[in-house]
Amino acid sequence: MNAEVHDLKACEVPTAEARAELERLLSDSRFRVTERQKDILRYLAERRFNGCEEGVKAYSLAVDVLGRPSGFDASIDPIVRIEISRLRSALDAYYQAFGAADNVTIHIPKGMYIALFPGTLIPHGPEDEIHTGSEPAVESRPPVLMPEAPVQPVRPRNGIRLAAVAAGLVVAIGAVAGVKLFVQRPAMTKKPTVYVMMTAAEAGMQREASQTRDTLMTALTQFTTLTIAKPGYSHVRSGARSGRSYEIDMKYYADADDRSIWWQIADSETGDLLKSGLEKVDVSGKSPASVREEMAAGLAQHFAATRGVINSIEIHDSPDDALGNACILRAEYALDEGGADRVTRSRDCLEQSLAAAPGDPDARALLSRVLLAGKGASLDPAVRSRAMELAKSAVSSAPMSDRAQVALMAAQFSAGRTEAAVQAGNRAVELNPNNGDAAAKLALVLYLSGYKDAGVAMARDAGRFVETAPRDAMLVRALDAYRTGRYSEASLLAEQINCTDFMVATLRAAALGQLSSPEAHERLSEIRSKDPAFERTFHDRVASWRLQPDIAAELEAGLIKAGAQVDPGAVSSITTP
Known part of the structure; x- marks a missing residue:
């Protein structure tokens, strides 16, 4: 048992609270995981509740949960590592967005397949389950002693909400007495x-640090x-601004051999430490300018991307019905x-946001994309x-x-209008080359x-600076692999792909159909349950995606092998550039 697991076990909640959190999480529709990942989480938790303190093996998960045959070999089939990696990411995303109810969380430490139930949020950090590089972990780096910020527990802002409820009760009492009641x-x-x-x-190194900061600011x-x-x-607080500041x-x-930046993010108003981490770049064979650009690109993605640290906090702390930026x-x-x-x-949220602030270009841009995402839109x-x-x-x-x-x-x-779209x-890429x-x-x-x-080529390049x-x-990579057999x-x-849209679901079922896998029927059933008319409308969907005829025909063939009864009909013609 490693030191991390030993420390986490020391701060775990009682079994009854752990069971309650497991059931609460699995029943919460906001916990975005597949049924397969839910089965994995329940399996790990039940084994733990039954006294398994050292975790389970990949073989057990593959055979008992994922239905792999008894000859399963984890060294050539990475399905367990992939599913666990996605499950860890989903746990982090959920707790960062919605907080920890009753100060109970679920954690799956790296290097082990075991469910732990600490009383504070312990982020999993960058996933390295399927990493094949030889770069050592940050903790093994001896020359520099890094200051380590304490892990901050997730503090649900229930106090604020309770205060709002109490204020509402006071207003309601006043209304009974004849005071006008305003709708919030x-x-x-x-x-x-x-x-x-x-x-x-x-x-x-101050001059080099200042140059790196300037590159990051850009x-x-x-x-x-x-x-x-x-x-x-940096010490101007957010009183004069309408948004939150960090x-x-x-x-x-x-x-x-490398350059490192240790960072921490704090709430400007309260001073609360919200997140900390470390970014490191190998300098071997690189110019100082390219090292600065690589460091800035990684940090900018981590801080400012839609799924970055700050925006994850913004979503978590905003009311569910909030308009504007949270929407x-x-x-x-x-x-x-x-x-x-x-x-x-x-x-609906974006429409309301534009009604309140008609000139917001971000709301207009997102509403444009959302309108096109509707079925058949x-x-x-x-x-x-x-x-x-x-x-x-x-x-x-x-x-x-x-x-x-x-x-x-x-x-x-x-x-x-393909050329105009390109x-x-x-x-967009010229304006922000760091936006993967x-x-x-x-x-x-x-x-x-x-x-x-x-x-x-661009799809491969898009993931350079992100975990x-x-x-x-x-x-794109999945479609190309499918197209080429x-x-x-x-x-x-x-x-x-952590997504449930129709194109991804179709690709999953078609690929399994081409492999004659029994799981193809399961994937097909999932599509039918969400869209009973998908076989009848398949060609219309293909037309809306503007798929090339060769890919569309291959997808249709895979669906038919999976058991789908796609209505016959020519796929809409699409002009090839």
């Missing part, structure tokens, strides 16, 4: 303001998710993860027209916004438009 409107949230500070661990301002404060104003405090370290962030999550109900809620001329109008107005209001350009790319592609996508999500979305447009090699490749980048690889990649 949803909160209008704004982009958070960020103050960036960096110092060098050694005086001789990278951060290219994202449209945050407001970056001018250097030198301070990013960094310390720069230099060794012979925009949740819409991006809904688009990436799929689900008709979530997309519909996002559309891309085939509806009225929907396409409004989506195009919203995207163009977003670009007109914010011409330097990669969000606006991505929306315009999606609208142009939906309208069949142009808008290239503009924008690059991944352009990669998908390129691939679906027939520029397959360019799409695959998990963007959804669209994974989809590498069905096992296509199935593996498709299963790694």
